[in-house]
Amino acid sequence: MIAGAGAMGMSAGYELSRRGLKTLLIDAFDPPHAHGSHHGDTRLIRHVYSGGADYVKLALRADELWRELEDASGEKLLERTGVLNLFDSSAYSYEDRFQYSAELGVPFEELSAAQVQERWPAVRLPDSYRAMYEPEAGLLYSDKCVAAFRKLALQAGAKLLTDTFVTRIEPASSIVAVHTDKGEYVAGSVIVSAGAWFRTLEPFVRLPIRAVRKVVGWFEPETNAYDADRFPGFTFGDGTGGYYGFPSVGGAGVKIGRHDGGRDWKPGEELAPFGAYPEDEADLRQALNAFLPGAAGKLLRGSVCKYEHTPDEHFIIDKHPGHPNVLLAGGFSGHGFKFSSVVGELLANQIELGRWGQDIGRFSAARFS
Ligand SMILES: Cc1cc2nc3c(=O)[nH]c(=O)nc-3n(C[C@H](O)[C@H](O)[C@H](O)COP(=O)(O)OP(=O)(O)OC[C@H]3O[C@@H](n4cnc5c(N)ncnc54)[C@H](O)[C@@H]3O)c2cc1C
Numbered sequence: 001m002i003a004g005a006g007a008m009g010m011s012a013g014y015e016l017s018r019r020g021l022k023t024l025l026i027d028a029f030d031p032p033h034a035h036g037s038h039h040g041d042t043r044l045i046r047h048v049y050s051g052g053a054d055y056v057k058l059a060l061r062a063d064e065l066w067r068e069l070e071d072a073s074g075e076k077l078l079e080r081t082g083v084l085n086l087f088d089s090s091a092y093s094y095e096d097r098f099q100y101s102a103e104l105g106v107p108f109e110e111l112s113a114a115q116v117q118e119r120w121p122a123v124r125l126p127d128s129y130r131a132m133y134e135p136e137a138g139l140l141y142s143d144k145c146v147a148a149f150r151k152l153a154l155q156a157g158a159k160l161l162t163d164t165f166v167t168r169i170e171p172a173s174s175i176v177a178v179h180t181d182k183g184e185y186v187a188g189s190v191i192v193s194a195g196a197w198f199r200t201l202e203p204f205v206r207l208p209i210r211a212v213r214k215v216v217g218w219f220e221p222e223t224n225a226y227d228a229d230r231f232p233g234f235t236f237g238d239g240t241g242g243y244y245g246f247p248s249v250g251g252a253g254v255k256i257g258r259h260d261g262g263r264d265w266k267p268g269e270e271l272a273p274f275g276a277y278p279e280d281e282a283d284l285r286q287a288l289n290a291f292l293p294g295a296a297g298k299l300l301r302g303s304v305c306k307y308e309h310t311p312d313e314h315f316i317i318d319k320h321p322g323h324p325n326v327l328l329a330g331g332f333s334g335h336g337f338k339f340s341s342v343v344g345e346l347l348a349n350q351i352e353l354g355r356w357g358q359d360i361g362r363f364s365a366a367r368f369s
Helices: 007-018 053-073 095-103 113-119 142-155 195-201 278-291 337-353
Strands: 024-026 042-045 083-088 109-112 129-134 138-141 159-161 166-172 175-180 183-187 190-192 210-219 233-237 242-246 254-258 299-309 316-319 326-330
Touching: 007 024, 007 142, 007 326, 007 337, 024 183, 042 053, 042 242, 042 337, 053 095, 053 142, 053 337, 109 113, 113 129, 138 142, 142 159, 142 337, 166 195, 195 210, 195 299, 210 278, 233 278, 242 278, 254 278, 278 299, 316 337, 326 337
Parallel strands: 024 159, 083 233, 190 326
Antiparallel strands: 042 138, 083 129, 109 129, 166 175, 175 183, 210 254, 210 299, 233 242, 242 254, 316 326
């Protein structure tokens, strides 16, 4: 049984059901939906990753699984636009990740500011900046990915309860009872993948996850130089904040978000809409003005979403400390979507085979005790 069928839960539901395991998914909404962390059309997928070779290996396996999901669903889910990472080389270095990513065979290029401007004249860069360009990186259509997991999971025999809120989880020897606002269900194992709502399951699950309100905006570019067929996804820092974004896909506008900052959110609280705070638009616009000035046109659309931060911003994927037939997958800290395909596989491995299939010790919940 899966409590929380968003990016991670729906992926796990797909993996379990296609292995022939009886699977019940329960979600408080009707996924994909706009109340959690997976909506807003697109998510970046990159393979050259900070945090060590483990992440790169996971990203590469995730990529393989995304391709398989595209084949199985017949949906276009991944767009290899490339991703351009801009950084101030006087303050920041990518050297560590270059080394282990190259050893794992990930293609990337290191570029000077002048080389970036020659290839993408729509980028403005101070001379001290350099870039790392990943040609095989790109974007995932996140809502469509969750919809594809759902469709295939149901086709494989999984059951999904939508608009059903898990209120309590109660293990008893070899089974686990899951109480919801619509009734009670029992299973041999339960995955808890509750995104921004983990706190509602305390004291049974107590994880140091802080949910944060995040905004993204779509801006009208003044030329077609930012279209997805000629402009990559991007990340950059300007010394005061870190930003990421997407080329204009199908005329939707250049999408940009700020990775750091944001206001705390607690389950049950109203989530203020985009524009409720002056910085919602102002932060994004000033970042575009500095690096992608031709993209800082009219605000076409804004959206609000949630990050779930752990204290070290690494994930939690582990067994419940007191109940090994309850698995926990949370705290994806604003960078988890690209991994959701492989997180589903890890969780399904643990339930079906009793092992994760990859060394994921770094994601243990015990590191916070
Ligand atoms: C603005 C923004 C931009 C991002 N950009 C990127 C990016 O570029 N690349 C990237 O890799 N990642 C990115 N992320 C992060 C990524 O989207 C998240 O890490 C990922 O979606 C987390 O998945 P999840 O399954 O934990 O949460 P969710 O997808 O939110 O799923 C949790 C589910 O649990 C359900 N639920 C919760 N509590 C209960 C309950 N008690 N009962 C029943 N159901 C419950 C919810 O309804 C929800 O469907 C971004 C996130 C945001 C917000």
